[in-house]
Amino acid sequence: xxxxxxxxxxxxxxxxxxxxxxxxxxxxxxxxxxxxxxxxxxxxxxxxxxxxxxxxxxxxxxxxxxxxxxxxxxxxxxxxxxxxxxxxxxxxxxxxxxxxxxxxxxxxxxxxxxxxxxxxxxxxxxxxxxxxxxxxxxxxxxxxxxxxxxxxxxxxxxxxxxxxxxxxxxxxxxxxxxxxxxxxx
Amino acid sequence: xxxxxxxxxxxxxxxxxxxxxxxxxxxxxxxxxxxxxxxxxxxxxxxxxxxxxxxxxxxxxxxxxxxxxxxxxxxxxxxxxxxxxxxxxxxxxxxxxxxxxxxxxxxxxxxxxxxxxxxxxxxxxxxxxxxxxxxxxxxxxxxxxxxxxxxxxxxxxxxxxxxxxxxxxxxxxxxxxxxxxxxxxxxxxxxxxxxxxxxxxxxxxxxxxxxxxxxxxxxxxxxxxxxxxxxxxxxxxxxxxxxxxxxxxxxxxxxxxxxxxxxxxxxxxxxxxxxxxxxxxxxxxxxxxxxxxxxxxxxxxxxxxxxxxxxxxxxxxxxxxxxxxxxxxxxxxxxxxxxxxxxxxxxxxxxxxxxxxxxxxxxxxxxxxxxxxxxxxxxxxxxxxxxxxxxxxxxxxxxxxxxxxxx
Numbered sequence: 001x002x003x004x005x006x007x008x009x010x011x012x013x014x015x016x017x018x019x020x021x022x023x024x025x026x027x028x029x030x031x032x033x034x035x036x037x038x039x040x041x042x043x044x045x046x047x048x049x050x051x052x053x054x055x056x057x058x059x060x061x062x063x064x065x066x067x068x069x070x071x072x073x074x075x076x077x078x079x080x081x082x083x084x085x086x087x088x089x090x091x092x093x094x095x096x097x098x099x100x101x102x103x104x105x106x107x108x109x110x111x112x113x114x115x116x117x118x119x120x121x122x123x124x125x126x127x128x129x130x131x132x133x134x135x136x137x138x139x140x141x142x143x144x145x146x147x148x149x150x151x152x153x154x155x156x157x158x159x160x161x162x163x164x165x166x167x168x169x170x171x172x173x174x175x176x177x178x179x180x181x182x183x184x185x
Numbered sequence: 186x187x188x189x190x191x192x193x194x195x196x197x198x199x200x201x202x203x204x205x206x207x208x209x210x211x212x213x214x215x216x217x218x219x220x221x222x223x224x225x226x227x228x229x230x231x232x233x234x235x236x237x238x239x240x241x242x243x244x245x246x247x248x249x250x251x252x253x254x255x256x257x258x259x260x261x262x263x264x265x266x267x268x269x270x271x272x273x274x275x276x277x278x279x280x281x282x283x284x285x286x287x288x289x290x291x292x293x294x295x296x297x298x299x300x301x302x303x304x305x306x307x308x309x310x311x312x313x314x315x316x317x318x319x320x321x322x323x324x325x326x327x328x329x330x331x332x333x334x335x336x337x338x339x340x341x342x343x344x345x346x347x348x349x350x351x352x353x354x355x356x357x358x359x360x361x362x363x364x365x366x367x368x369x370x371x372x373x374x375x376x377x378x379x380x381x382x383x384x385x386x387x388x389x390x391x392x393x394x395x396x397x398x399x400x401x402x403x404x405x406x407x408x409x410x411x412x413x414x415x416x417x418x419x420x421x422x423x424x425x426x427x428x429x430x431x432x433x434x435x436x437x438x439x440x441x442x443x444x445x446x447x448x449x450x451x452x453x454x455x456x457x458x459x460x461x462x463x464x465x466x467x468x469x470x471x472x473x474x475x476x477x478x479x480x481x482x483x484x485x486x487x488x489x490x491x492x493x494x495x496x497x498x499x500x501x502x503x504x505x506x507x508x509x510x511x512x513x514x515x516x517x518x519x520x521x522x523x524x525x526x527x528x529x530x531x532x533x534x535x536x537x538x539x540x541x542x543x544x545x546x547x548x549x550x551x552x553x554x555x556x557x558x559x560x561x562x563x564x565x566x567x568x569x570x571x572x573x574x575x576x577x578x579x580x581x582x583x584x585x586x587x588x589x590x591x592x
Contacts, residue, residue: 009326009568012398015214022211027204035203043212050217092201110199129196130204160192 010053017056018046021064024131028065031126032072033081034088044071062133062140069141089115113163121156124149215410219359220436291541295506295521296499298541303495306481306544307488315577317357318349318439318485325513326568327369328400330386337376339386341366341400344573346407348582349414349429349485351439357414358582363405430484432456433476434463439485447489449496470503474523477501478537482546485577495544512538512548513569522552524560532560533567547572 025045029038045068049056057063072081089111096108114122127138139149292298325342342364350357366386368374377383387397413429428436433456446452456476460468480486480494498504498521507520518538527533532554538547548571554560 011214011218014218016398018214018217019211023206026206030204043216046217047220050220088203091203095201095203096199106195107199110195111201114196114199125193125196129193130200157192160196164192164195 014050014053017049017060021061022046024061025064025068028068028131029072030088031130032069032085032123033076034084034086035091036084036087037076037081041068041071041075044068044075059137062137065127065131065133065141066143109164113160113166116163116166117156117159120152121159124153124156125160128153219410219413291509292519293506295504298506298519298521298539299495299499299504301541302481302539302544303492303499304544305542306495307492309488309544311488312577313487314351315579316351316355317578317580317582318351319574319576319578319580320347320349320483320572321345321574322483322570322572323364323513324568324570327566328366328386328388330388331376331380335376335379337373337380338369339366339373339377339400340369344407346583347413349439350412351414351485351577355414356582357412358584359410359413360407360583361410362407363401365402365404366400367402432479432484433459433472434466435459442484442486442490445480445486445490445493447487447493449493449500452490452493453497470501471523471525474498474501474504475535478535478546478549481539482537482549482572483575491544507536510536510538512571513550514548514571514573516540516547516571518547520550524554530556532556532564534560534562534564545572545575 022042026038026042029041029045033041045064048067048071049060049064092111093108093115096111099107114125117125123142124138127133127141128135131138133141135149135153136146139146142149144152292301321344323342323344325340327338327340329336329338331337344362344364346358346360348358368377384402386400388400389397428438428441430437430439430442432442446455453473456473457468460466460472466472477494477498481491481498486494503523505522505524507522509517510520511517518540520536520538522534522536524532524534534552534554536548536550536552538550539545540547548569550569551567552564553567554562554564
């Protein structure tokens with residue numbers, strides 16, 4: 001229960017894993033629940049990781065994101081999380097709009113289109129595009145087979161394409177208005 | 186935009202910067218590692234960090250039925266095992282405590298030893314309450330280092346002084362100190378000299394992208410960590426964290442520990458009940474062994490609960506006797522052991538060294554008994570923890586020499 005030498009060893013291993021993966025777990029938490037709740041989700045994730053350290057696979061990222069995913073789903077009432085996420089996605093578009101770099105319109109348009117997708121589609125796409133996972137790792141996070149993942153990915157990409165063709169005008173005219181019903185299941 | 190351009194690439198380019206944490210905002214890992222961790226996880230052994238020992242030096246083999254005792258001559262940094270804990274107040278070593286009964290016949294079996302320990306610990310005159318629960322220990326772990334052509338082992342030692350405040354109005358203390366690493370045996374020392382007598386070693390971590398862990402021969406300062414007796418964490422976590430100890434699958438409070446059964450069968454049933462609701466540990470002979478071990482080794486319980494834990498161990502399958510041994514501090518006791526096949530495929534033996542005259546647990550050791558179908562003794566030493574002070578007290582807690590651990 002207390003600091004035996006084995007725990008010192010465990011502590012070293014945990015600290016290394018934490019340093020290596022904190023930023024990516026944080027990014028996932030922001031993308032799923034918004035900055036407002038992200039710290040709390042990251043905290044919860046790494047506390048579970050510490051307690052289950054012995055069972056964490058050698059490549060821990062998919063495992064960590066799986067734990068974060070459960071924390072996102074179990075920890076908050078849906079309305080609380082959706083409100084935080086709506087704020088977050090608004091901030092993404094604002095940030096992209098305010099950017100003076102090239103491709104600004106495109107970035108804002110992509111983010112606005114993303115916001116119109118269902119939560120499941122969004123998760124699938126961002127696991128690959130933002131969190132830099134392979135399809136196999138992403139399937140692991142979601143807890144489905146790689147084959148199922150590819151089928152769902154194909155559909156999600158199609159829906160993103162469709163949303164993009166409509167989102168261009170929306171994003172260029174006015175800031176998007178997000179309502180909870182639009183993307184909660 | 187180009188129709189050809191894949192949506193995923195566009196999406197990747199649009200990745201919001203808000204996904205990145207603010208620089209320097211990452212809380213220190215100690216915020217997590219300060220929490221109690223299940224014993225099963227600690228003892229399982231890391232698959233890729235196995236201590237693989239090429240051969241046991243003859244001098245070690247002779248005493249291997251007991252415990253390896255380092256002589257000061259084998260250490261590099263001048264900090265032999267007797268070097269002590271720096272600023273530690275004079276520790277009351279369990280073996281210095283007066284025996285509470287005249288020595289009876291020497292126990293021959295694990296069961297006899299544990300029943301004697303139960304009797305002695307229940308009749309002792311140790312304090313049964315106080316402002317603090319004190320646990321001071323020294324730890325040592327072996328690492329294999331050096332060039333591929335000639336590997337050698339270093340013993341990496343540290344100390345911990347934990348004072349848990351039992352009243353919310355008091356402050357606890359959590360002091361740890363690296364005592365430095367040194368070649369383990371004379372043979373290791375020769376290989377170390379052939380390696381150019383390095384004073385620092387990088388241990389590769391089995392974590393992708395992680396920097397190696399650095400071990401040095403120089404002792405470090407005593408560092409103050411989180412007060413484990415205070416609830417920490419925000420909101421709904423705080424209530425759970427009000428249970429600063431760990432037993433049988435989950436956190437447990439001092440009050441819950443005080444209410445544990447004093448009858449072995451009931452105690453075992455209580456432990457099994459805790460495993461049932463735990464996501465961290467499940468019931469097994471091994472998890473029952475480590476839980477009972479924790480009750481006699483480091484948890485704040487009454488002498489009656491400790492005696493019940495000893496009696497529970499006496500009736501457990503798989504607990505074997507190793508006879509008279511010496512712990513890493515040179516204190517004599519008798520050992521019981523439990524072996525299990527760890528996740529790395531090695532048999533890992535946990536030894537509990539007990540002073541049968543007082544019933545006090547002196548040390549815990551971990552030994553590697555090979556990868557065979559059955560565990561093969563005497564095995565090779567992996568790590569130890571020795572108890573330097575354990576019990577309730579009203580004394581003034583020590584102060585750390587350094588500032589609070591940052592970040």
